């Protein structure tokens with residue numbers, strides 16, 4: 016199955032990092048050269064600017080190849096903060112060097128996220144206010160007021176933007192992973208779950224592939240709406256036994272359950288409980304009781320298996336269950352009922 020990337024935050028942060036590194040790299044180079052050749056403000060500052068430019072181009076290259084680490088981006092932003100603070104500290108107030116502090120709240124929110132951004136933004140804000148107060152000979156209030164208002168406004172706008180973006184992304188992720196009819200997880204969610212379990216879990220993993228028997232007959236006899244009600248009820252019954260987070264609707268009348276168990280018979284017992292519950296239940300539709308059964312194929316995960324391999328293995332067992340008359344659980348050639 017084609018891998019769908021749902022983490023748009025990582026992509027956005029990488030793009031912001033590339034853009035920031037590119038722009039600040041050029042700016043650092045330019046300012047460093049101007050500082051050395053024409054102004055002579057501070058050799059340390061010029062060195063920092065040139066060093067920062069080199070780091071910027073190096074990190075941009077890494078981000079372009081998507082092999083940068085999140086902590087590198089964090090360190091980069093904190094490094095920029097340190098340079099801005101140093102520049103504010105050494106510059107005269109009339110140079111308005113502190114204006115550079117205004118770009119940082121946006122970078123904090125876009126590159127660090129709203130949970131992490133508050134602390135450095137507050138710290139920088141207080142630092143600039145203290146710097147203005149110390150350096151100003153006359154009443155610093157107009158300058159403090161103007162800086163505070165513009166800084167707070169920029170922070171607020173960036174915060175609202177980041178908050179909405181994060182919420183929309185979460186909503187879209189939920190939508191992408193849920194089946195609209197049964198409100199249970201879908202095939203994409205199964206693939207994500209499988210990926211994380213197969214990489215991290217220490218417990219053996221099994222998969223149950225469940226397919227409702229003669230479901231077409233329900234649709235043909237009672238209508239599509241009745242079929243939908245049965246599908247929703249079956250999803251609920253499966254998840255009532257297997258757990259909501261381990262139940263997936265992977266096709267029309269096909270469901271999947273991921274089981275982590277010490278022994279395969281635990282998975283087979285779980286499959287048997289589900290089979291029994293569904294075959295013992297009558298589903299109510301317009302005062303009529305509808306009955307349905309389910310066939311189940313059980314397969315165990317082996318090292319280096321992909322999800323497709325595992326599903327194919329379970330599918331073989333499912334077809335055997337269907338061939339043997341349906342309403343059965345099959346596992347490696349044997350069946351329980």
Ligand SMILES: Nc1nc2c(ncn2[C@@H]2O[C@H](COP(=O)(O)OP(=O)(O)OP(=O)(O)O)[C@@H](O)[C@H]2O)c(=O)[nH]1
Nearest residue numbers: 226227228229230231232234239240242243267268
């Ligand atoms: N109501 C409803 N029907 C669906 C949905 N998705 C698939 N189906 C129906 O599920 C039926 C599947 O039929 P078949 O593949 O022939 O399978 P079956 O009738 O269950 O027979 P066996 O699997 O061989 O036991 C088809 O009639 C599909 O239209 C859905 O979301 N809602």
